[in-house]
Every structure is written in structure tokens, then in C-alpha cells.
Amino acid sequence: MDTYxxxxxxxxxRLDHPYIYSIPEKINEVNLTGKRxxxxxxxxxxxxxxxxxxxxxxxxxxxxxxxxxxxxxDIDPVITPELLNLTYWMSDKYNCSFYRxxxxxxxxxxxxxxxxxxIPLISESExxxxxxxxxxxxxxxxxxxxxxxxINYARKHLSTYxxxxxxxxxxxxxxxxxxxxxxxxQGYIYEISEFDYEDLDVLRKKAYRxxxxxxxxxxxxxxxxxxxxxLIPRNSIKSLLQKGYIRLTKQQNTVxxxxxxxxxxxxxxxxxxxxxxxxxxxxxxxxxxxTGSGKTEIYIQSAQKAINDGLGVIVLVPEIALTRHxxxxxxxxxxxxxxxxxxxxxxxxxxxxxxxxxxxxxxVLGTRSAIFAPxxxxxxxxxxxxxxTSYKQEETPKYHAREVARKRAEMSNSILILxxxxxxxxxxxxxxxxxxxxxxxxxxxxxxxxxxxSVVDLKKSREKGYxxxxxxxxxxxxxxxxxxxxxxxxxxxxGYSPYVICTNCGKVTNCPNCSVSITYHLKDxxxxxxxxxxxxxxxxxxxxxxxxxxxxxxxxxxxxxxxALKLFPNASIQRLDIDISKRxxxxxxxxxxxxxxxxxxxxxxxxxAKGFDFPxxxxxxxxxxxxxxxIPDFRAAERCVQLILQAAGRAGRANVSGEVIIxxxxxxxxxxxxxxxxxxxxxxxxxxxxxxxxxxPPFTNILRIVVTGLNSEIVKEKVDYIKNYLEEIIDAxxxxxxxxxxxxxPLYKLKNKYRYQxxxxxxxxxFLNSIVKNLSYDLPSDNEKIEIDINPLIFM
Numbered sequence: 001m002d003t004y005x006x007x008x009x010x011x012x013x014r015l016d017h018p019y020i021y022s023i024p025e026k027i028n029e030v031n032l033t034g035k036r037x038x039x040x041x042x043x044x045x046x047x048x049x050x051x052x053x054x055x056x057x058x059x060x061x062x063x064x065x066x067x068x069x070x071x072x073x074d075i076d077p078v079i080t081p082e083l084l085n086l087t088y089w090m091s092d093k094y095n096c097s098f099y100r101x102x103x104x105x106x107x108x109x110x111x112x113x114x115x116x117x118x119i120p121l122i123s124e125s126e127x128x129x130x131x132x133x134x135x136x137x138x139x140x141x142x143x144x145x146x147x148x149x150x151i152n153y154a155r156k157h158l159s160t161y162x163x164x165x166x167x168x169x170x171x172x173x174x175x176x177x178x179x180x181x182x183x184x185x186q187g188y189i190y191e192i193s194e195f196d197y198e199d200l201d202v203l204r205k206k207a208y209r210x211x212x213x214x215x216x217x218x219x220x221x222x223x224x225x226x227x228x229x230x231l232i233p234r235n236s237i238k239s240l241l242q243k244g245y246i247r248l249t250k251q252q253n254t255v256x257x258x259x260x261x262x263x264x265x266x267x268x269x270x271x272x273x274x275x276x277x278x279x280x281x282x283x284x285x286x287x288x289x290x291t292g293s294g295k296t297e298i299y300i301q302s303a304q305k306a307i308n309d310g311l312g313v314i315v316l317v318p319e320i321a322l323t324r325h326x327x328x329x330x331x332x333x334x335x336x337x338x339x340x341x342x343x344x345x346x347x348x349x350x351x352x353x354x355x356x357x358x359x360x361x362x363x364v365l366g367t368r369s370a371i372f373a374p375x376x377x378x379x380x381x382x383x384x385x386x387x388x389t390s391y392k393q394e395e396t397p398k399y400h401a402r403e404v405a406r407k408r409a410e411m412s413n414s415i416l417i418l419x420x421x422x423x424x425x426x427x428x429x430x431x432x433x434x435x436x437x438x439x440x441x442x443x444x445x446x447x448x449x450x451x452x453x454s455v456v457d458l459k460k461s462r463e464k465g466y467x468x469x470x471x472x473x474x475x476x477x478x479x480x481x482x483x484x485x486x487x488x489x490x491x492x493x494x495g496y497s498p499y500v501i502c503t504n505c506g507k508v509t510n511c512p513n514c515s516v517s518i519t520y521h522l523k524d525x526x527x528x529x530x531x532x533x534x535x536x537x538x539x540x541x542x543x544x545x546x547x548x549x550x551x552x553x554x555x556x557x558x559x560x561x562x563x564a565l566k567l568f569p570n571a572s573i574q575r576l577d578i579d580i581s582k583r584x585x586x587x588x589x590x591x592x593x594x595x596x597x598x599x600x601x602x603x604x605x606x607x608x609a610k611g612f613d614f615p616x617x618x619x620x621x622x623x624x625x626x627x628x629x630x631i632p633d634f635r636a637a638e639r640c641v642q643l644i645l646q647a648a649g650r651a652g653r654a655n656v657s658g659e660v661i662i663x664x665x666x667x668x669x670x671x672x673x674x675x676x677x678x679x680x681x682x683x684x685x686x687x688x689x690x691x692x693x694x695x696x697p698p699f700t701n702i703l704r705i706v707v708t709g710l711n712s713e714i715v716k717e718k719v720d721y722i723k724n725y726l727e728e729i730i731d732a733x734x735x736x737x738x739x740x741x742x743x744x745x746p747l748y749k750l751k752n753k754y755r756y757q758x759x760x761x762x763x764x765x766x767f768l769n770s771i772v773k774n775l776s777y778d779l780p781s782d783n784e785k786i787e788i789d790i791n792p793l794i795f796m
Contacts, residue, residue: 002022002023002055003022003023003053003054003055004020004021004022004023004053004054004055004057004066005020005021005022005023005032005037005050005052005053005054005069006018006019006020006050006051006052006053006054007019007020007021007037007039007048007049007050007051007069008048008049008051008098008099009039009041009046009047009048009099010046010047010048010049010099011046011097011099018048018051018052019039019041019048020057020066021037021039021066021067021068021069022066022067022068022069023053023068023069024068024069026147027069027072029072031077032050032053032072033050033051033052033053033077033081033084034049034050034051034077034078034079034080034081034084035049035050035072035073035074035076035077035078036048036049036050036072036073036074036078036178037049037050037069037070037071037072037073038069038070038071038073038119038175038176039067039069039070040067040070040121045070045173045175047073049078049079049084049098049099049102050072051084070119070121070173070175071119071148071175071177073175073176073177073178074177074178075178078102078106078110078178079102079105079106079374080357080374082374082378082408082411082412083105083372083374085411086372086404086407086408086411087101087102087105089407089411090397090399090404091397092769093399093403093769093790094396094397094398094399094790095769095772095773095788095790096396096397096398100396100397101397104369104372104393104397104399105369105372106353106372107346107349107350107353108346108349108350109346109347109349109350110178110350111178112346116150116151116174116175116176117148117149117150117151117174117175117176117177118143118148118149118150118151118153118154118163118172118173118174118175119143119147119148119172119173119174119175120140120143120144120147120171120172121170121171121172121173122170122171123144124144127140127144127171129141135157135158135162136158136162136166138157139154139157139158140166140171142157143172148175148177151174187250187251188224188225188248188249188250188251189222189223189224189225189248189249189250189251190213190217190222190223190225190228190237190246190247190248191217191221191222191223191246191247191249192214192217192218192221192245192246193244193245193246193247194244194245195214195245195246197218200214200215207236207239209232209233209236210236210239210240210245212231212232213228213231213232213236213237213240213246214240214245214246216228216231216232217246222251224251225248249360250336250355250360252335252336256332256333257333258332260297262294262297263293263294263441263443263445265289265293265440265441265442265443266293266294266297266298266441266445268439269287269298269439269441270298270301270302272285272437272439273285273298273302273305273415273417273439274301274302274305276415277302277305277306277309277311277379277380277415278306278309278311278379280413281413282409282410282413282414282415282416283415283416283437284406284409284415284416284417284418284430284435284436284437285415285416285417285418285436285437285438285439286386286418286419286420286423286427286428286430286431286436286437286438286439287417287418287419287420287439287441288420288421288423288428288431288438288439288440288441289419289421289440289441289442290421290441290442290443290444290450290649290678291421291444291450291645291646291648291649291650291653292444292445292448292613292649292652292653293421293441293442293443293444293445294441294444294445295384295419295421295441296326296329296384297445298417298419298439299315299382299384299417299419300329300330300333300334302380302382302415302417303315303330303334303363303380303382304333304334306379306380306415307334307362307363309379310377311377311378311379311380311414312361312362312363312364312375312376312377312378312379312380313362313363313364313375313378313379313380313381313382314363314364314365314370314371314373314375314378314380314381314382314405315330315363315364315365315366315370315381315382315384316366316367316368316370316371316381316382316383316384316391316401316405317365317366317367317384317385318367318368318384318385318388318390318391318610319367319388319390319607319610320341320342320343320367320587325591325612325613326365326384327339327365330363330365334362334363335362336360336361336362336363337361337362337363337364337365338352338355338356338361338363338364338365338366338373339352339364339365339366340352340353340364340365340366340367340369340370340373341366341367341370342367342369343584353373353374356373356374356375357374359376361375367390368390368391368393368401369401371401371404371405371408372404378408378409378412378414379412379414379415380414380415380417381405381408381409381414381415381416381417382417382419383401383402383405383416383417383418383419384419384420385419385420385610385646386402386418386419386420386423386424386427387420387422387423387424387427387642388610389639389793389794392792392793392794394794398789398792400791400793402418402427418436421645421646421649421680422641422642422645422646422680423680424638425635425638425684425687425688425691425697425698426697426698428684428688429688429698430698444653446655448652448653448655449652449657449658450652450658450678451620451648451651451652451657451658451659451660452657452658452659452660453648453659453660453662453675453676453677453678454472454659454660454661454662455661455662455664455667455672455675455676456470456472456473456661456662456663456664457664457665457667458470458624458663458664458665459665461663467563468555468559468560468563468623469563469564469567469621470661470663472661473621473661473663474567476619476621476659476661477567477568477601477619477621478568480618480619481568481571481600481601483618484597484616485616485617485618485619485656486594486597486599486600486601486602486614486616486617486618486619487600487601487602487617487618487619487620487621488601488602488603488604488608488614488617488619488620488621488647488650488651489560489564489601489602489603489604489620489621489623490604490605490608490609490620490621490622490623490644490647491555491556491557491560491603491605491622491623491624491627492605492606492627492628492643493554493555493556493557493605493627494519494530494556494557494558494577494578494579494605495519495520495521495528495530495556495557495558495579496519496520496521496522496552496556496558496559496562497519497520497552497553497554497555497556497559498517498519498553498554498555498556499517499552499553499554500517500518500520500527500538500550500551500552500553501550501551501553502542502544502545502547502549502550502551503549503550503551504542504545504547504549505542505544505545505547505549507542507543507544507545509527509543511529511531511532511534512534512752513529513531513532513534513749513750513751513752514529514531514532514534514747514749514750514751514752515747515748515749515750516529516530516531516747518534518536519556520538520552521558521579522558522559522562523558523579525537525538526538531747531750531751532750532751532752538550555623555624555627557575557577557579557603557604557605558575558579560575560603560623561573561575561603564601564603568600568601571600571601572598572599572600572601573599573600573601573603574590574593574594574599574601574602574603575602575603575604576590576602576603576604576605576607576608577604577605577607578605578607581607587607590602591612594612594614595614597616606643608647608650609643609644609646609647609650610646612650613653614650614653615653615655615656616656617650617651617652617653617656617658618651618652618656618657618658618659619651619658619659619660619661620647620648620650620651620658620659620660620661621660621661621663622644622647622648622660622661622662622663623663624663624664624665625640625644625662625663625664625671625672625675626664626665626666628640628643628644629669629671632746632795632796633746633794633795633796634691634694634696634795635793637671637683637687638683638687640671641671641674641675641680641683642680644662644675645675645678645680647660648660648675648678660675662675662676670686671683695738695761697791699763700761700762700763701761701762701763701764701765701768701790701791702759702760702761702790702791702792703759703760703761703762703768703771703772703788703789703790704757704758704759704760704787704788704789704790704792704795705719705722705757705758705760705775705786705787705788706745706755706756706757706786706787706788706789707719707722707755707756707757707784707785707786707787708750708753708754708755708784708785708786708787709753709754709783709784709785710752710753710754710783711754712754714784715754715755715756715784716742716756718756718784718786719741719742719756719757719758720742722742722758722775722786723739723741723742723758725775726739726758726760726771727739729771729774735762735764735767736762736763736764737760737761737762737767738760738761738762739758739759739760740758740759740760740761741756741757741758741759742756742757742758743756743757744756744757745757745796746795746796747796753785757795759795765790765791768790769790772788772790775788
């Protein structure tokens, strides 16, 4: 009986439906779903993914000319049936091609490693070999018997002219086969599989080196892969693996079972979650706990319950630094786990992906892309610090890992746990409404108290002669250092000075490619744009008036560091921001040194504000709380409150009492009062009223369309065309919809391209999706780029 396959093709435009191809007899593989294949589409040979196989055609297709699959390109499926279903959903929700989503899900090496071959496009029965010259006949016979030959083989036996002639006649074509990549695995060991020690003498007589390897492994119980391969020839080891005498496995973590005294709130939360694990029902929890309340322990014990019930677990964290932090917590409690993040090499990521896919892993911990881990029997997904913007990908597909986690949990009937001390307004709203089960932790573990909050008016400091550190903050730092405790100083702006201004004519030095001021970096002695990385050496005279009146104004972490070194010369001071984190391993080194109390003062951006547990930190200084509030974004207040409360939460987490000092020029601001009260729910109550009044999420959805190009007038014409098109759609619809713009983006010029935006509001997200689909087909094509994002997190 004939068999058929539905294949989604790799086309340069979005295509929602698969095409049907027949599966020829020569392709006798059983499991084709999830593999890539080469097919004919029109006059082209195109790659696609097999999404389904079946044995009978519908009557409407019986008499159509169904083309056969030319070649299957993978040895093993690259995507599981579960993730295929998720791919369909993501392609529709985030308005991008199916193939684009697949490439986001799978390791890079699965797309880049391939063998180039020549394949036949017709069968031997369709070919009259006698019509070809002898050399071509010999080549074609070999090709038809083997099914494919290497390009090198083809070029040895035929001239370029002969090959091109066969290709132009549609008899052969170039193809690629994705190879199963071999990677030099790290952290693996050899151990005994099935072998009786009494048979060692028999083995020694037949294969001395194999017996020697077995003795080494028996003596040590297991041995690191690299060590054994230095002592024993690889062929001998390979033979032992093939015989099943030994196995290669990832070295498991040494598991400890510490006697942890849980708070009543932790116990109640764990019992509530564990009651639903393994019921094969999708349920979403929000663990809303103040900083230091023990959310991580809830994650670990919930994960242990799921693993004991035979289920897989995925844990998402927003930052690479937090990945390392949670690895420490999880690795001592979970034996078989994998870690995935963007700083791993392609080979390391592929290695972990294979382990996960092969069922060697119980728990996957990682940043955003870890949500695509092909873990079998998924039962629990945990999203730590769910409010973080880094969970949203800004490149296509513009997915939000929290949304994908929710959908994947729903599809697999798993439990979803979202955790935060400062949840996103949208998540908190769902929990307050009852759509998400709310678990609240109001007390810190080990009896620790929340830090006290002090607000310092910088206007008064300026009257005395403005310095970066107010008198109060300076004295408190000295007192903390005297007691041998640690300090964190937070400012969410890197560099030395964000503004370079001439005090004579008032000219601010801007980036020539972007509509932003350039930042001075002291260490590099350069002006650097943080958007396009434009760099230039600083001049001593103003480019506008020619006078030597250049002044560096504003604060960056480098300037804080410079001032701190002057004020506290005997202290060990370290800075942690993107600039200093470029060297591999430096983040981990700084965090470890902080834990070992080898750093007295840690200065940093948002990197230092999230998730870390430094027991000896008793003081956190917020250098300037105002810098985060004055941003043209309706989420600015939310992000400011979240970041500062998270930073404040680093103080007083253990036996030392903590204090947070917030410096501001606007002490009457309602947000500053919330900081002083450390009451995030109070902020939520006020913010949700404002969102409802102004029709912002969660009460509506926002579609943002950004048009960019080198010519501002053409960009404006394009965005006006889109506006007119949208108005036609709205006139024909009864939907409640609001269009704002077109208008220049707040960041009008970026990387030498001009930017205009249109904002569309509607409570009906499917309707916004339909607008996007229509736009994709109807927009005129030229050199302007159009970016479309539903419910974006950044509006700059």
C-alpha cells in the first residue's frame, strides 16, 4: 500500500499549510515524523519537515499527481511530536514561518553540519542508459544502485559540463544530508554495564588492551572519559561499548538531602503544588513571595516530587548569572540534570540536547530557549522571576518564554509554577482574578527580617555641594565596612558618563547613527554608543564652538566605582555590568568572590539586583532612583518598582540586619513611598486602576508596527500607507480598536536607520493576528523593513 507524508516547506514567506508527497519504497524508514526531507516544489528542490505520515488519500486527491519525496535528510527526527504541535501554535501566535520556529527550537549544529551529495531524481526504469556515453552510464549505474554519491566522487568521474547537463535535464541534483554530529563530550564517565569479573582472564587472552581497560574501570568503579582514552586505544574502548561490557554516561551530581526547616508558608505551598503533580491536568500557580522567603526550596521540592513520579521538569531563569546561582542549589539535590544557556558553545548545547532527547536527564535548567528542551514525559515547568523582560525574544519569532511555557504546560497537561517577589502586572491580575492559583509567602526564612528603608533627598545634598554619595550613604558604608559586612551599590546605567556636553554652547555629543547621546567610558577612554557600538576617541574641544569646555555629566557605574575607590581606599571594590562581563567566566568569578566575602563593595546594574543570596550583605544603596522613572513607556513605573525592590531584597537575608538607602530628587513621588513601605501589592492596586483607565494590558492587547529604513521620507510614506490600509480594515469591522500614530519612535534613529511606529489597541488578540496576516501579504516590497510585535515589552 502506498504511504504519504504531509510536509511543511522551507519557503522565504509564511505558509500555514503542509503539502502532500508520496513516500517511495526505497525510503523504508519507520519513524519519519520530525525529519527533514528534500522535495520538488514547482521547478525547485526545497527542504521541508515531515509533520505527519498516513496510508490513504482522500477521494479529492486520488487522481492528482502526487510527487514523491526525493530524499530524507536526517538520520533521527530533529523535533518531537509534542514540539511540532507547539511549533504550529508559535507560528500562528507570533506571525512567522513554521521553519523559523523550528530553527529556534533545535541546536545550531543540527542546521549547519551536513554532507553534500549527488542524488538521482528518476528511477532506473525511467532511464534509457544506452543514450549516454560510457562514462556517464557507469556513473548513473553507480548512483542508482547506491541512491547517492559524494560530490567528490561525481567530479572524479564526470566533467563539470557532464554534471550540469544531467542537472539541467532533471536527472540528478545536489542534496545535503544532515549528519549526526559527534562532539567531544565533557563531564562523561565510563562505567561497567554487563560484565562478569570472572570472565576477565578469558578476555585478556583474546584482547589484552580491552581487559586492561576493564581492570581500570573495576578498580575505580568508574573513570572519566578523557582519562581512560589517554590510557587505552579508542578502538579497544569502542569494542567494549559495542559488546555492551561498558557504557558512557554523564557523571551524575552527588545528591545531598539536607535537613531544611521549612516555614509554615513554604510547607503549605509545597503540599498544595504536590497535590496536583501527576494528575495530568494543567494548573498554573503563582508563588508570590517577598525576597528571601524561600521560593527556590519550593521549586526544588516540587521538582523532586515530579521526578519521583517519573515526570520531566524544566526550570527557566532570566539571566545566565542566575543560571549558575540556581545550578548550585539544584545540582546538590537533583542527580540527573542538564543546563542550557546562550554562553555555551554550539557543541556543548548539542551535547546537552542529545542527553535530554535520549531521556538521560530528569531536569533541564536554563534561560529562555530551555523551554524547547525535548524532555520526555514533561510534568512540571517552573519560571523563576517571571516578570523579567529577558524572557521576551526581540528577534523573530518574537516569543515570550512565559507564554510558551504556559502553552506547553497546557498541551502536555503539566503544572506551571511562576515565581516572583514582584510579579508582572498581567500575571498578578490573573492571580487576583482566580485564573491562576496564588500562593503567598510573607515571611523570610530563618526568621530574617525585611531590611529597613531610608530615603535620602538629593536636593539637600546638592545644596551642600552635590556628590554621588550623600553624607548619610557615605557614613553608612563606612559603618558597614567597619563591621566586616558587605555593600551593594545599584545604578542601572553602565559606562562613566551618559552625557558629553559643552558648557559653552550646550551641544550634547550624540551618536551619528542613532538619536541618542553617546556615553563616555573611562577605562577605554572612548565615546561609545550603547545601541550600535559606534566608538570614537574623545576630543578636548567642542566640535560645534571649538572651545575646551567639554564636560561629562550624569552617572554610570564606572563613575560610581571611581568615586567609591576615592572614598573607601581600603575596601575591595568590584563592578559587575555588561562591560566587565564580556570576558568568559568573569561573572562567575565575581559572584564566587562575593560569596567568599573577598569583595567589600559590589557596584552594578540590574545584574546585581536579581536572585542572588549574599548572606553578609547588610547595606544596599540605590544611587539614583529617578533614572528609571522618566522613560516614555507605560511599563516604566512597573519596571522601576520591580528592579529597586529586587535590589533592596539583597540586604539582610541571613543573620545580619539589613538597610536600603534610596537616593532621589523627588521624595514626594508615590513610587518612592511604595519603596519605603516595601509593599508591591500597594503598587499593583494603584497601577491596575491606571491600566484600566488608559486601556493598557491586561485590559487590552497592543500591536506595534515599526517601519525602518535609510530614507526618512520613504519610511514615512510606507507607514502612512499602512495607516490607510488599517483604517480600511477597521471601517469594515465592528471591533473595538484604537490606532495611535503614525509617529516617530522614541528612539527615532537607530544604526543609521529612521524609525516610525503605529500602535494599535484591541481587546481581541485574534483580530490583531488577522491584521498581521493580511499585512504580511499586502505590503509592497522594497528596502524598508517592517517589524510587527503583539504585546511588546519595549516601546523605544
